[in-house]
Amino acid sequence: MSQFYNSIAEKYDAIFPLSPAHKVFFDAEVYGKTVLDVGAGTGNLTAYLRAQGYDVTAIDLSKALIAQATAKDIEVQELNMLAIDTLPMLDTIINIGNTLPHLDNKDEVQTFLKKAYNQLTQGGKLILQMVNFEKYFAQKEGNFLGNLPLIENEKVKFERSYHLNREGKVVFKTVLDETIANEELLQPILSEELTLWLSQIGFKDLKLYGNFKKEPFNPETSMALIVIAQK
Numbered sequence: 001m002s003q004f005y006n007s008i009a010e011k012y013d014a015i016f017p018l019s020p021a022h023k024v025f026f027d028a029e030v031y032g033k034t035v036l037d038v039g040a041g042t043g044n045l046t047a048y049l050r051a052q053g054y055d056v057t058a059i060d061l062s063k064a065l066i067a068q069a070t071a072k073d074i075e076v077q078e079l080n081m082l083a084i085d086t087l088p089m090l091d092t093i094i095n096i097g098n099t100l101p102h103l104d105n106k107d108e109v110q111t112f113l114k115k116a117y118n119q120l121t122q123g124g125k126l127i128l129q130m131v132n133f134e135k136y137f138a139q140k141e142g143n144f145l146g147n148l149p150l151i152e153n154e155k156v157k158f159e160r161s162y163h164l165n166r167e168g169k170v171v172f173k174t175v176l177d178e179t180i181a182n183e184e185l186l187q188p189i190l191s192e193e194l195t196l197w198l199s200q201i202g203f204k205d206l207k208l209y210g211n212f213k214k215e216p217f218n219p220e221t222s223m224a225l226i227v228i229a230q231k
């Protein structure tokens, strides 16, 4: 993983800026005072929420992305999301930007979800956002699952595609500025299994959306899967 994020760290903010839709969504959805930003990356959501008055703990595993956050004076701790049980209790836990599929397997995903539940105060919220992998599996041709939308602006060109390997993992292939090729393995997570695990753990009042504008989640067409779950 470190090589993947090392290679894009300097351009990360040009590739994945915090959108106006993110701000409106989190303005409405963050519960309580203490917030955990899991996989905070270069810290943009963390900085936004701190500016709104929340007490935000930010964690990530990539030294290169944490260094980018530090350069902007945004504190992000180096901590694995599987170690959130070492943190104090929280009112809202956020895990967005396809961070959860970076775990190695479905057991680890369920372990994270259980730890998130235990770490939340009563009434607390877990907010998850990842790629809607179902859409890509539905269009599978051989091992090719399709291209993700091209990200291109005055600072960066970022090409992305998904491929399935023999172990059922998604190989996320990228090309930055037509020169730096890289790949990362992702554990696909589907909406039905995710909502089942959350319910079994004890989460209630699950809400699913297909993007940060809160359009309904449609497994066939949505780009993202967003789940809000309450303890």
Ligand SMILES: C[S@@+](CC[C@H](N)C(=O)[O-])C[C@H]1O[C@@H](n2cnc3c(N)ncnc32)[C@H](O)[C@@H]1O
Binding pocket: 001, 005, 016, 038, 039, 040, 041, 042, 059, 060, 061, 062, 065, 079, 080, 081, 082, 095, 096, 097, 098, 099, 102, 103
């Ligand atoms: C695609 S980025 C998303 C960053 C940010 N949340 C966003 O929405 O732009 C995924 C992030 O997850 C981090 N990450 C991957 N595995 C992790 C783990 N086990 N614990 C904590 N962070 C992890 C990566 O370093 C990276 O910053």
